[in-house]
Each structure stands twice: as structure tokens, then as C-alpha cells.
Amino acid sequence: MKKNHVTLTIGAILVIMFGFMLLSYQVRHTEVAIRTTFGNPVINAETGKADIGPGFRFRFPWPINEVYKFDNRIQNSEWTFETTSTTEGKPILVKVFATWRISNALQFFQKFSGDLSLANKTLESTVRSAQNSVIGKYTFEQIVNTDADLIKLSEIEDKMKEEVSGDTSTYGIEIKMVGIKRLGLPSAVTTAVFERMKAERQARITKIEAEGEREAKMLRAEADLKANEILSKAEATAKVLRGEAEAASAQYFKEFEKNPELANFLFNLNALEGSLKENATLILDPNTPPFNLLTQPNKASKE
Amino acid sequence: MSEEEKQPQGNKSTTEEHHAPDHKEVLDDARSRALSEALQSSFKVVRVLMVALGIAFLCSGITKVDSGHQALQLRFGKFKSPILESGLHFAWPYPIDEIVQIPVNQNRSITSDVGWRTTDEEDPQDSYSFAPDYDGYTLTGDGNTVHIQAEMNFSLKESDQTIQAYEFKFNNVTNFLKSALDNAVYHASASRSALDAYTRQSALQNDIRERIVKVVNQVHNLPIQVNSLALDVTVPIGVKPAYDAFLKSQQESQQKVSTARATAISIIANAEGQARVIESGGKTTADRLLSSVEAESKSFSDQKPFYESNPELFQQRLVSETMQSVLTNAVDIFYLSGRQPRIWLNRTPAKVKLKETQAP
Numbered sequence: 202m203k204k205n206h207v208t209l210t211i212g213a214i215l216v217i218m219f220g221f222m223l224l225s226y227q228v229r230h231t232e233v234a235i236r237t238t239f240g241n242p243v244i245n246a247e248t249g250k251a252d253i254g255p256g257f258r259f260r261f262p263w264p265i266n267e268v269y270k271f272d273n274r275i276q277n278s279e280w281t282f283e284t285t286s287t288t289e290g291k292p293i294l295v296k297v298f299a300t301w302r303i304s305n306a307l308q309f310f311q312k313f314s315g316d317l318s319l320a321n322k323t324l325e326s327t328v329r330s331a332q333n334s335v336i337g338k339y340t341f342e343q344i345v346n347t348d349a350d351l352i353k354l355s356e357i358e359d360k361m362k363e364e365v366s367g368d369t370s371t372y373g374i375e376i377k378m379v380g381i382k383r384l385g386l387p388s389a390v391t392t393a394v395f396e397r398m399k400a401e402r403q404a405r406i407t408k409i410e411a412e413g414e415r416e417a418k419m420l421r422a423e424a425d426l427k428a429n430e431i432l433s434k435a436e437a438t439a440k441v442l443r444g445e446a447e448a449a450s451a452q453y454f455k456e457f458e459k460n461p462e463l464a465n466f467l468f469n470l471n472a473l474e475g476s477l478k479e480n481a482t483l484i485l486d487p488n489t490p491p492f493n494l495l496t497q498p499n500k501a502s503k504e
Numbered sequence: 505m506s507e508e509e510k511q512p513q514g515n516k517s518t519t520e521e522h523h524a525p526d527h528k529e530v531l532d533d534a535r536s537r538a539l540s541e542a543l544q545s546s547f548k549v550v551r552v553l554m555v556a557l558g559i560a561f562l563c564s565g566i567t568k569v570d571s572g573h574q575a576l577q578l579r580f581g582k583f584k585s586p587i588l589e590s591g592l593h594f595a596w597p598y599p600i601d602e603i604v605q606i607p608v609n610q611n612r613s614i615t616s617d618v619g620w621r622t623t624d625e626e627d628p629q630d631s632y633s634f635a636p637d638y639d640g641y642t643l644t645g646d647g648n649t650v651h652i653q654a655e656m657n658f659s660l661k662e663s664d665q666t667i668q669a670y671e672f673k674f675n676n677v678t679n680f681l682k683s684a685l686d687n688a689v690y691h692a693s694a695s696r697s698a699l700d701a702y703t704r705q706s707a708l709q710n711d712i713r714e715r716i717v718k719v720v721n722q723v724h725n726l727p728i729q730v731n732s733l734a735l736d737v738t739v740p741i742g743v744k745p746a747y748d749a750f751l752k753s754q755q756e757s758q759q760k761v762s763t764a765r766a767t768a769i770s771i772i773a774n775a776e777g778q779a780r781v782i783e784s785g786g787k788t789t790a791d792r793l794l795s796s797v798e799a800e801s802k803s804f805s806d807q808k809p810f811y812e813s814n815p816e817l818f819q820q821r822l823v824s825e826t827m828q829s830v831l832t833n834a835v836d837i838f839y840l841s842g843r844q845p846r847i848w849l850n851r852t853p854a855k856v857k858l859k860e861t862q863a864p
Contacts, residue, residue, distance in 0.1 A: 211554060227580045227581040227599065228582075230582060230583045230672050231672050254582075255578075255581045256580055256581060257580030257582075274675040275673055275680065275724065277683055279683060282636060282637065294636050298687070300680060300724065344643075345646075345647060345694040346645050346694075346695065347645035348645075352645065352695050354691055354695075380683065380687040380719065381690055382618065382690070383618050383619075384643045384690055385641065385643065387636065388635050388636060389633065394647065394648055395742050395743050398698065398740070399743050399746040402749065406749060406753040409750075409757045410753060410756075412757065413761050414757075417760045417764030420764040420767075421768055421771070423768065424769070424771040425771060427771075427772050428771050428772055428774065429775070431772070431776055431778075431779045432779055435780070435782040436786075439783055439787070440786065441786075442783070442789075442790040443786055443790045446789070446791065446793045446794045447793065449794055450794050450797035450798070453797045453798055453800070453801035457801065460804075460808055460812070462815075463804070463808060463811045464804060466819060466822075473826060477834065479833060480835050481830070481833065481835060482836040482837070483834050484837075484838040484840070485840075486840060487840060490824070491824065
């Protein structure tokens, strides 16, 4: 009996496992699933959708129920680098990419039978159509421009996304973004671009040299002007200071007015001493005091 | 040997001694017993193996999350929070539980070289024109072309949302990030001139970074942290000499302007210095005038009483003092005495004058 218990337990476990495999399924976090009963999709009454999110679920075995699982992650698709035309007819090469994910598993299943590569192929033609139609409405200067107000690259991408989203609304996919991955010019145009780039630089060299010379001269001239202004102002200030000093010294002249004769005598004396201070040559009469002491000592002493 | 196994041998020997043996029957019996025993032993081994396998299966879910990693636990395919930190964690075996480890501190790198490399994976080549399917380049806002290669280093912001998004949200997150970086490079390039892209790479870098944040973090809700963005930018090889000549000329022009600016600063500084000298000179003169007049006024006041007491004597004294000072300082003094003028030389005659007198 003991041997039978073990065997039975193992057998029961195997049967349970097999039963679970037949009667249940699980949807991974990265997946979305739909379940059909005799080929008809089972719609969730609450959400009105057939999408089944991640987790463990029960089902009836085939052929009653069938479960289809799809990758629910964001897909990144990109296509060829191809020529399109701007509104003025200029050729431009564009390569775009799109990010998208399954938003309605039942629609996706019905449209593509759950085949991601088929969806990608269908999306390619839709994106190409949107790319040609949208870029054809914009000028070359709206695609590339140094003026931020004129460039419309983001707007072009948004319009392409809108158009692709509209065209794929019944595919059960959600377009997250349509972006430009690469821009280029036809080969023949790039030759002309190189020549223009060289010519532009040469023209700029001449211009920049002249501008540099002009700016240097202007800087020096402005500095000279400013220096003269500063000096003139300083001289004016010095004059004002001297004038103020002279005005201030007027109070002392009142003292001299008390005896103008003495004042004049002292001023003359100072002037005489000051003017004959250095390297002076004097021509004197011998009667000039004190030299008169040499010729007329007695007279001089009386004087 | 067990008792059961020993028993048949005992019986066999007794039978051989007392009865005539039927060899064939005995042999068959022994064989079936041996087979039965062997089967029983095998079942025991199988049972032990099954139990061991069962235990191993139950323990197979136990996972060690490495240092610097975090892990996401899925139970029946559904994410079970919280995110597991590094260490040992119990989990049921697959398909009940599944543990996905993610290195969170790792510095990841994505390179955009669609605007740089040729299809042969070579650096930009010198050519008369670009072949669209071969050469990698970008268009600039002035309708020119440049080569740009961008290498973005990023890490995941340590949040449950980031780690879940990075692992579960994208079919191929690397491809997506590469497309986003290519897109950012073309956007940044299309909005600036070739010269600007070539010479002001930090501004280009900022624009690429901003666009990446917009596309990845905002549009696709994948919060990554851009740690660094390294750029290689060059103009087409064929036009590079023209650009280099322009840059040289620009530098020379800037140098000229800088020199002029320095000269201008020097001129103004000199003028300011001179102005200070003039102003201070004016102030000194003013102060000197004022103090001189003040001193003269004081001297006048002091001398006035002496003058008033005897004006003639006072004047005589001052004239004498002044004459003494003047005559001491005079170089030559001539005085007329009769017909011939006489010359008095000063006490320290100049050497030049001595030589002149000796020369003839």
C-alpha cells in the first residue's frame, strides 16, 4: 500500500500539471492576449475589449478555447532612405522611424493575424505615403533653417504621426511617434553644396577681416575720445579747485588791508627774493646799499 | 543480505540433500526472484531520484540578485511588486515565478553615427560629392552639410517605473534609443549653421540632450539619466581647408580687436592716471596758495607792530636780509665803478666758466 501511495501521488501531480497545461494559460507582462471560443473572440463585458492583460487565466481545452498572445511592447520600425520633394520641388532624402504598440489586440489579430512583420510592412507603405504628403506641403527652408521661428521639423513629424495614426486607426495599433532619423541631399546637389560652402567661407574671410580692422579702429578712436574727455574734466576740476582756493584766500587779504604800505613792501620783497633765487646776474650801482659801504663808508653808515 | 534473500539459499541446500532436484524449475524460480529483486532496487533508486528532482525543481526559483542589480519578479507572468534588491530571494519555479535581473548602476552607451560613418563603417571620406546610400552626414540650417557622431552615456534613474519601463516597455530598447539619438542629432543640426555646429559644439550638445529628454523621457515615458554626451563634429573633408582658413582669419581678426581693446583700455587708464595727477596738482596748488596766503597773513600780522613802531628801520632790516640772500644766490654780480665795470664772481663759480677763461 505504501508503494502505491507514492506512485499515486506522483501520478496525481503529473495529471494535475497536465490538466493545468490544458485548462490554463498565463500572459506575460510584456504581452497581451485574446481568447476565442469556437473561433469567436471573447469580449470582456466591463471593458468592451477582447484584450487580456498579464496574469494567470483558466480556459477550456482546444478546440473549445484558443488563446493568441501578442508582443505588447513598443516596436521601433525604420525604413529606407528615400527621395521626396518639398513644396517648391526640391528633392530631399528622408529616412523616418516610427514607434508603435498594439492597442487593440482583437483588431490587430483580425488585420494582421497577429503577425508583427506583416504589420511592419503595412505600416511602411502608410508611413511613406504620409512622409511624401506632409513634406510636400513644406518648403526646404522649413525643414532646415537657422531661424528657430521658421524651422518646422517638429511640426512635420507631428503631422506625419497624425496622418499615420488616422490611416492605421483600424489596425489596432497606437502610433507613439514618427520621427526623422536621417536627412540628405541627392549626390549631384552635394557637389554644389561643397562649392557654396567654400565660396561662403572665402567671402566671410574678407568680411571678417574688414570688420576686425574697423572695430579695432573704432575702439582706439573711442578710447582717445574718452581719454580727452577725462583729461578735460580733470583740468576743469583742477581750475575749479584753484579758483576755490583763491576765493578762500580772500579772507586773509582783509588782514593786509590794515596796512597796505607794509603789505606792498612785503610783497615786493618776496617778489624780489623769489625772482633772484637762482642763476641771477646782477648789475648794480656801487651806491646801492650795502655796496655803498665800500665806496662811502661814513655816508653809508649814516644812511 | 536480508533474511528474505538468504532464505531461498537455505531451502535449496536442504532440497539437494534430501530430494532429487528438478534443476530446470529451480533455475527458473531463482531467475524470477533475482529479477524481482533488481526491479525493486531500481524502483527505489528511481523514487529517490524523483524526490531529489522534485526538491531541485522546487528550489530552482531561488535567485541571488547580484550587487548593483535589481530584479523584477513576475508571478504567472504578472509583475509582482516590490522590485527586489540585491541579495537572496525565494521564488517559485518557472512557470509560476520568473525573475529578471537588471544592472541598475551600469553606465550604458548608445552611439549615433548615421551622420558620420560610411556604410563600410569608415570615418568620413574626402569626395567631390556625397552618395546618399554610402556617406554619413547631416544637413545644417544653412543648407550645408556636416558630419556628426554622438555617443550618449546614460544610466537608469533608480525608480520602479524606470526599471519596469526599460525592461518591459520596449521590444528593443537599444534600437529605440539609437533612433531617438539619431533624431536628436538631425534636429539639432537642422537648426544651426555648419559653422555653428563645427565651432560651438557645447550648444549643439545641449540641443541634442534636450531633444533626447523630450523624445525618450516625455514622449515615451522612459526616465533615463543622460550622464554625458560626447560629440565628434567636422565639416566635409573637401571644404575643411576653407573652414580652417576662415577660423584662422577669424582668430586673427579677434586678436586684432582684442589688441585694440587692450590698447583702448590702456589709453583710458593712462588718461585716468593723468587726470588724477592734474586734479591732485590742482588741489596741491590750491592748498599751497591757501596755506601760503594764510602764512603771509599771519606773518603780516606778526610784523605789523614792529613796522608801525619804526617803519624805516624795519624796512632797512628786511631789505638788508633780502639783499644778503639775493647776493648769496646770484651767479654773477656786476657793479659800475667809474669807467670799467667790475665783476664779482660767486663763491662757487661754475666749472664751465672757468674753462672758458683758461681756454685762450
